[in-house]
Amino acid sequence: MTISKEQAKSALQDLQQVGDRSATLYKYTRISPHLILWGCVWMSGYGLSDAFPSQTGLIWLIANSIGAAISIYLARAWFRGIGQANWRVGYAILSILTFTVATVAILPPHAGRQIAAFIPMVIATTYVLVGIWHGRRLVILGTLTGALTLLGYFLLYSHFNLWMAVVGGGALVLAGAWLKRV
Amino acid sequence: MGQFDDIIHQPVRLKIMAALKALPRGEQLEFVRLRAIVQATEGNLGAHIGTLEKAGYIVVEKDFVGKKPRTRIAISSSGRTAFERHVTYLKDILK
Numbered sequence: 001m002t003i004s005k006e007q008a009k010s011a012l013q014d015l016q017q018v019g020d021r022s023a024t025l026y027k028y029t030r031i032s033p034h035l036i037l038w039g040c041v042w043m044s045g046y047g048l049s050d051a052f053p054s055q056t057g058l059i060w061l062i063a064n065s066i067g068a069a070i071s072i073y074l075a076r077a078w079f080r081g082i083g084q085a086n087w088r089v090g091y092a093i094l095s096i097l098t099f100t101v102a103t104v105a106i107l108p109p110h111a112g113r114q115i116a117a118f119i120p121m122v123i124a125t126t127y128v129l130v131g132i133w134h135g136r137r138l139v140i141l142g143t144l145t146g147a148l149t150l151l152g153y154f155l156l157y158s159h160f161n162l163w164m165a166v167v168g169g170g171a172l173v174l175a176g177a178w179l180k181r182v
Numbered sequence: 183m184g185q186f187d188d189i190i191h192q193p194v195r196l197k198i199m200a201a202l203k204a205l206p207r208g209e210q211l212e213f214v215r216l217r218a219i220v221q222a223t224e225g226n227l228g229a230h231i232g233t234l235e236k237a238g239y240i241v242v243e244k245d246f247v248g249k250k251p252r253t254r255i256a257i258s259s260s261g262r263t264a265f266e267r268h269v270t271y272l273k274d275i276l277k
Binding site: 003004005008009011012014015016018019020021022023025026 | 186191193196197200201202203204205206209211215219220269272273275276
């Protein structure tokens with residue numbers, strides 16, 4: 001069979017397009033359960049912080065520990081086939097954590113709510129940056145999370161924790177379900 | 183080295199192979215998701231999957247999730263090799 005240059009070019013373009021779409025959707029399905037999980041963590045963490053403000057530190061320690069443990073469990077298959085690219089993700093997470101801790105140390109917050117808003121902003125920025133490389137839906141999620149956090153912090157300061165529990169946590173859960181869709 | 187593959191070159195089959203090749207080794211794609219990526223009808227996709235399976239280029243696994251049937255498809259190592267050779271063949275044409 002003889003294939004012309006045009007036919008070959010068109011076939012290669014199709015391959016590239018389909019391959020990219022498949023890879024993006026695959027990443028979305030891997031990220032989706034983590035978003036739903038962290039949406040639930042936010043709901044319980046912020047919700048309980050609103051109900052028991054004096055226990056905020058302990059609440060977040062427990063909520064984050066449970067969230068991290070389940071996240072690692074969910075990602076176990078991915079870690080099994082660990083390669084250079086996946087180690088890069090690990091280093092990126094470590095860098096973001098270090099940046100967050102260092103920023104809080106350099107610019108200590110005057111109120112607990114500052115840190116409660118700062119961390120979601122770091123997470124939102126991370127989603128946007130990851131999305132620029134790996135998929136538009138993450139850019140939308142990051143932008144939405146950041147906007148909702150700022151909205152709650154500046155306009156609903158006294159109900160910020162409740163806002164983040166319902167709207168922030170809810171947005172993550174819905175975004176997780178959205179990423180599962182083709 | 184590039185090699186033309188008559189089975190893979192058919193447009194829908196080419197897309198199926200490209201979608202499966204984009205996944206990490208050993209990962210499967212559900213039929214419904216593959217149909218959305220390839221943008222083919224259920225019957226058309228099923229027929230092409232049958233052809234690729236017969237050639238040994240893909241592995242099809244059928245099971246049930248609760249009462250719902252589920253079909254998952256993965257590229258085989260011979261499928262991966264054949265696809266890579268076919269892509270090289272296409273790239274060589276452009277040189």
